[in-house]
Amino acid sequence: MTARYKDKDAGTVVLSFGGQWVSWSHTIFAYLAFLSALIVGSSLHYHKIVQNEWYGFPDEWFPSVSATIGDRYPERSMFMIFIAITSGPRFALVGLWYLLTARPGRSLPKLVAGAGLIRTLTCGGWTYITSTDDHDWHDILMISYLVFTIPWTAGCIALSPPNAKAIKYRKYLAAGFFGTLVPLVYFFIQHKVHRVPGAYTIYAFFEWSLILLDVGFDAVTALDFDTFEVVVRDVKGASKGHAEPSSVSAAVLEKEKEKTMAGVFSAGFRLADALDIAADVYHGFVFWSILTSLGVVVWYFPLWHMGISGFEVLVMSTVAPALLGIKSLRPKLVKNQRRIHLLSLAGLAAYLVENTVCRLFAVGFGVGATCLGWAITLSLDSAQPARLEARVVAWVVGLLMSSVAKFAWYTNNPIWPIMHAANGGWNGTGLVLGVLAALRFTRRAPLQGGSPAAEKNGSALLSAFGIGGLFFGLHSLLSDTSTMILWVWDGYPIRGPVSNIHGWYTIAAMTVGVVIGVSKPGLVTTWTAFGVGSVGAALLTLYSEWFGYYGGLTLTVYLMAISVPLISSAAKKSPAVSLGLGFLIYNFVVLFHVWVVAYAFVPGGPLVREHTDWIMITMMLLIGAGVFDLISQQAKPAYKKADQRPVNTHHRKYHLGALGLLNLLFLCASFLRFPTNDYKPYHAEDRLLTAGIWTIHFSLDNDMWSSEYRMRDLIKELEIDVVGLLESDLQRIIMGNRDTTQFLAEDLGMYVDYGPGPNKHTWGAALLSKFPILNSTHHLLPSPVGELAPAIHATLDVYGTLVDVFVFHSGQEEDPEDRRLQSEYLSKLMGSSPRPSILLSYLVTDPLKGNYNTYVSDVSGMHDVDETDDDRWCEYILFKGLRRTGYARVSRSTITDTELQVAKFVVPATDKDRAATWAAPKKLRDRRVNEEQVPRGWRFPGMFKGEGVRGHQYHVFEEPRYFKF
Template sequence: MAASRYKDKDAGVVLSFGGQWVSWSHTAVAYLAFLSALIVGSALHYNKIVQNEWYGYPDEWFPSVSATIGDRYPERSLFMIFIAITSGPRFALVGLFYLLTAKPGRSLPKAVAISGLIRTLTCGGWTYITSTDDHDWHDILMIAYIVFTIPWTTGCIVLSPPNPKAIKYRKYLAAGFFGTLVPLVYFFIQHKVHRVAGAYTIYAFFEWTLILLDVAFDAVTALDFSTFEVVIRDVKGTTKGASKSSVPTAATEKENEAIADFFATEYRLSDALDIAADVYHGFVFWSILTSLGLCVWYFPLWHMGISGFEALIMTTVSPAFLAIKPIRSLVVKNQRAVHLSSLAGLAAYLVEDPTYRVFAVGFGVSATCLGWAATLYSDSVQPARLERRVLAWTVGLLMSSVAKFAWYTNNPIWPIMHAANGGWNATGLVLAGLAAFRFTRLAPLQGGNPVSEKSGSAVLSSFGIGGLFFALHSLLSDTSTMILWVWDGYPIKGPVSNVHGWYTIAAMTVGFVAGISRPALVGTWTAYGIGCLGATVLTLYEQWFGYYGALVLTAYLTAISVPLISNAAKKSPAVTFGLGFFLYNLVVLFHVWVVAYAFVPGGPLVRERTDWVMLTTMLLIGAGVFNLITQQAQTAQKNAAPRRPRNNTNHRKYHFSVLGLLNVLFLCANFLRFPSNDYKPYHPEDRLLTAGIWTIHFSLDNDMWSSEYRMRDLIKELEVDVVGLLESDLQRIIMGNRDTTQFLAEDLGMYVDYGPGPNKHTWGAALLSKFPILNSTHHLLPSPVGELAPAIHATLDVYGTAVDVFVFHSGQEEDPEDRRLQSEYLAKLMGSTPRPSILLSYLVTNPLEGNYNTYVSPTSGMHDVDPTDDDRWCEYILFKGLRRTGYARVSRSTITDTELQVAKFVVPASESDFVSTWTAPKTLRNRRVPEEETAEGLRFPAMFRGDGVRDHRYHVFDEPRYYAF
């Protein structure tokens, strides 16, 4: 600090010191706060602060930040004293940076200063409210701090004065900070979910690294603040736009030129709103498109075959009308009207009748495909504007995936959603209208004129569009789709949907950035080969290795989407997008046929050939890549020394910001969805296990609304501990790429086994359990003619006793040989275990007849939960080695087409208490008793007696049945 000096009276200077001391004091005191707590805590309470919920020393040997600063005296007090002292320099640092960068007419410095202030306040929040004090508020403030770190970090880089050293340090430190978040999350998952010894220590190292990098980033301001002398007076004129710190050198000019495209142009609110509107409009496109198959699927689902409504999928080929010049001219010149009319696909939720609703969605799809094709064609004459439209279209897909993750794989603005099941339809529709108005505010660049791009093949380009859109829709419209492709049961040896979904988003982000910044690199045969390799690994392998292939394929698909769509926009839109969407529709039908082969004409020819679907997809994309490469070669030959036109890439920084924001929003949703349940059964005091079986009909109720909330309520109110769900595989385009089990498991606090994945060609079987799943295997039972029969064999830890649970869906009635073979297979599988067992199943047989006597036999060792119930055909509960105490059938209301069957069992405490299976007389084994002779904890809820609630009531017997044995 310079000595105090008095100057002339007019200057009014009493004390002066260099502005860099604000930065250095902030850095020193901040580091002192954390490091003093670490040193004192390690010296006084080492074993206590390295202890976590699973392990202690020596498995864990380095403390986390929160344990160090928040749990013990005196280190907590030392930390809080120094962090309080830090607040003064911190606020001064934010203020000086604002003064340094503020210019007349610039709004960005104000926004950055506000984010810096909020960031400072939230820092005080999570440091003074520790996880021990209030875990929720500590986490909320910590997330808020990280969220506001993004605009602060980005803003500091963008507004940085022309100082190459400061810019370089800021970029490196920011990259290090956000890059550290990835391993940080990974090792936290290893600790929290997988309970890996030592993982929390590694996590702690990355957590401390974040602290060091965060403080170091702010320390870089010392290089800028040297221009200040705190009186406060700017002695070098930087705040007036001139820097006297150094004379520009060749190196400086080169450095500035390298970052000029990204940082040179001022952020403007108007431009930011344009990009936000564009991306949201792209999100609306994907929301409408992805809802079409889902709404169409409702009709063959209830008709049990071809319904005729399937023809509505052809509404996507509406761009073919652009081949007619008057129509093309009309659409291009009236893009706003076309885009606004497409919002009928969102407003469809207002239509109660499913038939009219699906037609509204079909009209919306037709209008949105037509409008986007016309917009891209119109803007194709201006590279920057075309790139902006392409990015809006594709980044909208990423936004859709983020929204679906936050809403447990449902899109909140789909027409199967409404307020009762978590929909945000009205809000989404209003925002969509505003976005459509802003999206179309620029006049079209060309009208009905012929397209100017003559080189290359429009047909080959359409092939690329067809394959690309199918791949994006079928694999990337939900982050859990490819994770479930590689899922193979317990113990978990691969990614989990609600924990690792961000990896897919990160791969999509990397692909978009590569496609924007290196289009020549991604549009090569080498990149295509890498993408094909990823597709092969995803198709052939499971667990983490299969998912690594999925991430490679993800990055390639999003990267190649930018050049492929840009190239297609420069040709006849009727061919590239009209024919392209037609090919997309054919592959959609192809990927439906491979699992629905038993119900569609020609289905057996492509039975279970997902590998053919993937091959077709990549070949179509390859045709587009071939056309792209050929066209680039032709252009290069015509222009021996082509002059590269300067492209206005100002929009890219906004898109990069949107990508960053979407990643942060996903991580916030990821944090909120992180598994935190205690998984407690409802009546542990009675060693009770309540098991249920329910065919959920793909989570669409009788009125075409998503049914997860209503299912959740019934399962919870019936106090079901273990439930098997059938017809539960929703990970296809026609089912919306959804996963009902995620919502049910997380909301009800249950473990989940999704069962055979979507690439196993079944209609799905899933298991939810309040008890830990020790092991599970998936089975595809013999099905030589009809649909595949999925089964799960899981071993649960029920009050310390291993209990086997089987979830099974038999083949349809039309294939008796399939069902006979399946009954023999399953009977042997159930008979192979000596442990207490339960079968939750869909058997397609009459009680006491035919295959029933294979399932209930000495081979299986299983008993029927109630042999006197002669009203069954599909759902059955069988058991062995347990004491059955109750059985009930509960009406479904309008949720699905089948009831929920529930049985109660008492689990033996030891092997000596196992209930004999075939030695007890039938009269004793099936003796019923009045409810009043049953213990209170073993009874079914009384709320479903009589008329019940919400049309759920005990039926068939009108009341539950209770048993003595």
């Protein structure tokens, strides 16, 4: 650094130094802040800073960044002093980068500088607010920092001056940084969820690597800032685009940059274009939101009618594109495509309709209009390959956005007509944005220079088959990130993916599929790719745990990749056939998909009973027909000639940006949903276990609203520690591909076993527990005639005592032989357990009669929670080896069609107590007492006495019953 006192034309320079010193000072002080804290902390408090919530030295022997910089004095103070010194060069670095890259008329440098500024501020936030001070704000600011690091990193590479060495270093350091995030998350999960000794030490190494790589990336600016002299004079002219000649030609370096960023920023950035793509993607999101809501609102009616209601015919509203086959009607429809797209928003506005039938018709109308509107738009845009590709990609990315939104809202879409403000819906916001997006989506007239008439090459019929199979696959498997995970779920101990932790893998696979489909369509329109996708479908269908999920991810990539060429090809043919007939075929496969589980209630159902394998085969054969059509077209010279025409790919960078943003939003939601491991029973001091059984009727209340919030409130207020949920499998198109247990488990702080997955063809049984689930086994009980009966056999660690819990849903009244066989199976299963046990069940029997005496018998060893309760028919709680202290029945209000039954048990603490409990005679065991005679912690909440709250009150007995021995 030198001081100069001289006059120049630009004025007097009092002090000057090379701009690279800004970078070097930032690098030196940043590294000094972290490394000094590591050295001092390891010297003074080594054993304390390597200790985590599960393990300490020697299992864990290297401290994490957070423990090093935030927990102890003096290392915390040293870190904060040096990081404060770093802030000045950090702001200067961002400012100099902007001056270096700013050009008249370019928006990208401003955006990158803004991202760098926010990144710097959030860096100060998470370094000065440590996890010890405020864990939530520390995490929020840390996540924000990582989010803004992405545009900063990408923008710096895109805007790099022609400097070969700097570009190379940025590429390597950025790749190392983002590549490190994958093992970082993996080992954090191994530590936090699986509690693996030593995993946090490995995580710490990757965490420190991120720090080194992050600071190193910014250090590369030293290679560019030598063009600056501070205060501030550009001595080489690089800020004006007149840099000194490089040993590598500027053209070569620009090509290298373009290759690094996949051409994302090669054509510049225009806000209007970005808004167009955002509107297209959101409009695609609206399409998938309306389409996926139709099954849920249709399902409400056969659910309450216990059979076909007639309203199911509205599923055929998707075939509206067939109207384009009417020659006299087509011109009018085409002329009014904007109105049709706006009318489709009736599917979003349906939440305003209280009457369930009218709401259903509003959704059905919206589905028909949105399918018709998209068919018109794609057909008109088929004349221009670039615009068609942009529309198709937006349509597909809209599905990904729908899956992201559903993950953030615990598998409910916030703009569905079963949502409203009371249960977390954002319907009003979604509708307003939908109107704006539809207006912008339709603001451009069809381009001239091509004909939207049917393409001569290829078969519209084969294309329709492909569309039918494709849309079924996208809807049934990819409209929610947890669907395939629950297909392969196999209970505890966990040996496969978990919905709230590994859901991003599905999003990542979807993203990869879209990118491949756009950039390498020739790669996926081959029989080899089709074979790979078919193998993935087979693995998903036949295997569980990680192996099955890997098959699902393979299928995901293929479905998303083949979507782009299949839909593009269909748009170039007669939309009445390719899309109208395609949606009709999709409808039939959807019905097939319903029939395999609803076989007991539909005509011809037994013929397809439990044949999910047939569905997967049908889906792949239909897609194969579409692939055959594509391959046949590729073999023709006319197609090859057309394929050689250059396509404007300007839109791709915006779609890639949208994909990146959606992935970031998903990761943020995933971080917020990460398990807290805060599983605390309500009355641990009394060794009390409160158990409940509830048939939740697929989480739709009597007024067709999603009922998770209301269920959560009642379970929490009744202080239930263990609850069995029946009719809980919602992972099908007709139930919206939802999972109520995710919300309940995470909000209530409970472990969850989903039970037999959606490919096991049951209506569902789930278990939520405040106590650790050590092991669980899923059973499908004998059902030769009627519907399958699911059961869960789980072993819980209850205050150090192993307790078995059985959750069971028996077959229907119409199938007595099924129910007899099931009662014998379950009785033997319960009798095989030598541990204290609880049955939470749906038995379909009168007390003291028939199969009741098989469940409550010497074989099972189980006792009825209250055999004097003669008002039961479906729900029962049985037990053995525990001290029953209370029993209550709580009215459902309008949540479902079945009450919530609850029982309280005390878990014996000593061998003497356990022996006395097992040996207690019936007379002593059934002795009832008044509420005042039991400890306060054993009592049921008083808020449900009398008229209760929100329609919930103790009923049948009017007051809970208490027992003591």
